[in-house]
Amino acid sequence: MHPGSSSVAILGGGVGGLSAAQELAERGFAVTVYEADDALGGKARSFEYEGDAEGPPLPGEHGFRFFPGFYTNLRDTMARIPLAEGGTVADNLVPTSETLVASVDGGESLSRSATPRTVSEWADALRPTIGNGELTARETNYFLRRLLVLLTSGRRRREREFDAITWWEFVDAEERSPAYRKHLAESTQALVAMRPQIASARTIGRIYVQLMLDQIEPRRPTEAVLNGPTSVVWIRPWVAYLRSLGVEFRTGTPVTAIESDGHRVTGVVVDGADGSETVTADHYVAAVPVEVMARLLTPALTRAAPSLAGVRKLDTAWMNGLQFYLTDDAPLAHGHQAYTDSPWALTSISQGQFWADGPFDLTGCADGSVQGVLSVIVSDWETPGVLFDKPASECTREEIVDEVWAQLTAHLNREDERLSAAALYDVVVDPAIVEAERGDRMDNQSPLLINTVGSLRHRPDAVTEAPNLVLAADYVRTETDLATMESANEAARRAVAGVLDRAGVGPPPTVWGLDEPAVFEPLRRQDDVACALGLPHPGETERGLGRLLREFRTRVGA
Structure with missing residues (x-):
């Protein structure tokens, strides 16, 4: 069978879905990606924050992107995405050189990350x-x-x-x-x-x-970060490259059902601008988050792919961030900052220093006075904080901002004022954090899979028992074994290998495991x-x- 005669429907336009689209489109398959959001990139994408000022919007991340050295599969994919001005997306990776570990009561250390x-x-x-x-x-x-x-x-x-x-x-x-x-x-x-x-x-x-x-x-x-907002320097060039290969994108089109006859997938129901429709393809790649996949499971689908039954038993947690926009840049360290006494397990990266030589001009945003962006991730949303004695999940957005700022400054401003309130232009919390229906909690529209004790047995392989369904998501069994961009990319490579094997074509994508x-x-x-x-x-x-x-x-x- 010639790949061009085989159609593939990819359900989800995050890192897993786009990685699968690239591997398949480069081999001549007819690929359509269905994405629930209006933007592509999933958890990895950046967003635009309008704020109150006039002028172009400020860039925002759902936390921050970083690329450890062991991200072999993802770096290979990025090295094959061309940039319009020459080179590849991998050229937009900037190595870090140090890590700041700060505490409230103890000492502070600055170490090389090279x-x-x-x-x-x-x-x-x-x-x-x-x-x-x-x-x-x-x-x-x-x-x-x-x-x-x-x-x-x-x-x-x-x-x-x-x-x-x-x-x-x-x-x-x-x-x-x-x-x-x-x-x-x-x-x-x-x-x-x-x-x-x-x-x-x-x-x-x-x-x-x-x-x-x-x-x-x-x-x-060396561990690296991007030289600009994720969507600007990675996702948009990626989508442009995939379009040049013939990939069709249908955004704002959530998958509401995966239909099955108990043996194979017979169609997928999506909600588009003109209402619901059922789409069919020769192969289906499910690249939706674990909590979405759990909602899509039906008795017929689990009969077709029994290994999916455990998906509902997998757990998620929150790992979302805030963006502090500063009129005076605060580099802090040429790499990560870790705050060891933070009850909310904060980490951060000061982005401006890495964007200085990139294609994105931060000073062209808002009213032109923003010189730096401190991207902060909250990894613990269930431990009470220092200001309001409440976990982040029970705080209002304003309380989250105040609490995070208090924890940051308690670590950074013990001797010198490295983070000044006078330089704080604006701040935005990840838009995935929204008010829950019950008023005393927040909700997270973009949680993260966590590998709890005994969860390995509930995680399916990328190639399911259904003859036309594979999985390209970070909950799949991978060597990376963690909910990361690398794991999603690895899962996509394994999923594409299954499609190629079933279509009788090759060779499959290379899959790198973890070196020890x-x-x-x-x-x-x-x-x-x-x-x-x-x-x-x-x-x-x-x-x-x-x-x-x-x-x-x-x-x-x-």
């Missing part, structure tokens, strides 16, 4: 992990031994045992010091919006290792055998003996 090359640079790179002197060498060594257990464990043990316990349990956070919990056990929440008390040790541990390797592996690219140090590979293979025989990991034996010894000491002391 690969260390000297002894002093190595010391700087490790300082945030070590907790600026608050951690003892004994606790740091214990945490590293727990990481070694993960690195030397095989796939079987990770999926059977480590997906069944929390990261909090895996690193024994409850039995350690407050500094250990703060700087090590809880440090990932700001990055992946998952509380360590409920998130899978398998998922958090693997991503933690990847982020560490990004810093110490010289062959990996090769030196541990023999130990991982050995552990796979041990796990199959029901034997524990040697590191877990040491841990068990340590717990027995502590219990014995406690009883003797009593």
